Structure formats: C-alpha cells, structure tokens
Amino acid sequence: MLFRSLARLRQELAGEGGEKYLEAVIYEGLRRRPSNLFTSVRQVKQPFSLGGYELPAGTLIAVCIPALSMRDDLFPNPRSFDPDHFYGKEIPASVWSPFGDGPHACTGRDLAMAVMKTALATVVRRAELKLVQDEVRPVRVAYYYEPNKGLLVTLEKRL
Numbered sequence: 001m002l003f004r005s006l007a008r009l010r011q012e013l014a015g016e017g018g019e020k021y022l023e024a025v026i027y028e029g030l031r032r033r034p035s036n037l038f039t040s041v042r043q044v045k046q047p048f049s050l051g052g053y054e055l056p057a058g059t060l061i062a063v064c065i066p067a068l069s070m071r072d073d074l075f076p077n078p079r080s081f082d083p084d085h086f087y088g089k090e091i092p093a094s095v096w097s098p099f100g101d102g103p104h105a106c107t108g109r110d111l112a113m114a115v116m117k118t119a120l121a122t123v124v125r126r127a128e129l130k131l132v133q134d135e136v137r138p139v140r141v142a143y144y145y146e147p148n149k150g151l152l153v154t155l156e157k158r159l
Contacts, residue, residue, distance in 0.1 A: 005082070024086040024088075028082060040100075043058060127158055132152035133152055
C-alpha cells in the first residue's frame with residue numbers, strides 16, 4: 001500500500017489538486033507514528049461515567065493517541081498505511097487530531113504542516129527512492145508498528 005500511495009502522490013502532485021492527497025499522506029503518517037503519546041492530562045471536575053467506569057472528581061485522565069489511531073472502528077485496517085483514511089474526509093478533532101484542538105492546540109501546527117508538505121512534495125517530485133531490503137515486516141514497538149530492520153532506501157535517480 002505504501003508504494004501505491006507514493007505512486008498516487010507523485011501522479012496527483014503532477015496534476016491539479018495534489019495538495020489534498022499530500023495532506024492525507026502526511027496525516028496518515030502522523031496517525032501511524034504519532035508525535036505525542038497522549039493528550040495533556042486533565043482532572044475530572046465532577047463525577048461521570050466513561051466506558052463503564054465511574055470516574056470520581058479529581059481523577060486524572062488523558063487520551064492515548066497511539067491506541068486511538070489503531071481503532072478498527074475509526075480507521076479500517078488500521079495497521080496498513082492508507083491515506084484514504086483522511087483523503088476527502090473531515091475527521092472530527094474528537095476522533096483524531098495530531099496537533100490537538102481548542103485552547104490546548106499546538107501553536108506551530110500551520111508551520112509544521114507547511115514544512116512537512118514542502119519537504120515531502122520536494123522529495124516526491126525530485127527523487128526516486130528504492131527500497132534496499134527484500135522484506136519489510138512490521139514489528140510492534142510499544143504502541144507503534146515499524147519495519148523490522150528500519151526502512152532502508154537509496155536514491156535511485158533524481159527526477
């Protein structure tokens with residue numbers, strides 16, 4: 001799926017509207033490898049029920065971002081890299097938000113997105129990368145899945 005996504009990204013960037021798929025690829029990368037493990041810790045102000053548990057006032061809670069990003073009901077086939085999880089969709093911040101939301105949102109999110117878009121689009125437009133290893137097998141590392149030997153690539157040619 002990763003290589004199909006790369007080919008599609010290259011094709012979409014060459015045409016009109018490639019920016020939307022580029023953003024979807026970045027968001028999918030952030031979903032697969034979130035930069036934050038959990039949201040800021042909050043303290044329950046008044047008792048309430050959550051997932052069958054009664055949380056009394058004073059309880060500390062946080063959302064575990066990697067666990068949320070691997071939920072099958074939110075992201076079908078969550079272990080695959082699939083930008084279509086985001087392409088052409090509005091995902092509510094309550095479901096997934098790599099930079100947070102509301103008053104606690106990351107103040108650098110616009111700059112971060114601009115840098116990631118520029119860097120990824122530049123590499124995709126100007127270089128062809130080739131996977132070095134024969135096998136890429138995902139292994140679980142804490143909440144993440146990553147290639148068993150890293151992801152080794154070489155610069156095949158400049159475009």
